[in-house]
Amino acid sequence: MDWKKSFFLLLISLSGLLSAQKKSEKDIWSGTYLVNEINNGASRVTDTLVIARIKDADPNEIPAKEKSDLVRWSMTSKRDGGNDEITVKRFLFDAKNNRDAYKEFGWTDLHKSGKMNCIDGGHFFICQTQPGTSVTFGKDExxxxxxxxxxxxLHYGIVELEKSKT
Incomplete structure (x- = not known):
């Protein structure tokens, strides 16, 4: 094999390796979730949400403060027939630029240690932590x-979500 073919194969291999490294971040959000409304200690399934990874946000179309995290997901509600798709993003955490959406709830240390991750949909947010965890909101809740x-x-309250195994 001549050096040109070897060099070309090396470039293709390196390109594939770099591409795989770039995509190696685990997607903890994509999936189907049962929404359990909790009233007086009783729980009942009120909706099913489908979250799927979508194309990253265009940095030219979002506010400057959001450019540190362009990853996005779509979310649809089966209760609404799946017609209304909204875009959700991770809670902004950019310590270098002093942007920390976890701070408001007192969860910064939990997020830094990998024990709390949240996505924001505007009028709602969804978080993942360890099962069987007591989550504190502020000082009292x-x-x-x-x-x-x-x-x-917003205007509805807390719901428990259960990620479907299927």
Whole structure:
């Protein structure tokens, strides 16, 4: 084999390796989730959400403060017939530029240690932590998450989510 072919094969191999490294980040959000509404200690499934990884945000079309994290997901509700798809993004955490969406809830240290991750949909957010965790909101409020996945909807409250195995 001549040196040109060898060099070309080397470039192709390196390109594949670099591409695989870039895509190696684990997607902890994509999947189907049962939404369990909790009233007076009783739980009932009220919706099913489907979250899927989509194309990254265009840095030219988002505010400067969001450019440190362009990763996005779509979310649809089966209760709404899957017609309304919204885009969700991770809680902004950019310590270098002093942007920390976890700080408001007192979860910065949990996030830094890999024990709390949240996505933001505007009027709601969804978080993942360890199953069987008591999550503190501010100083007084606590929520026990059996599954480790919970959501908070503005004007609605807290729901427990359960990621479907299928």
């Amino acid at each position: 606590k929520y026990f998450t059996k599954t480790g996945v919970f959501g908070i909807w």
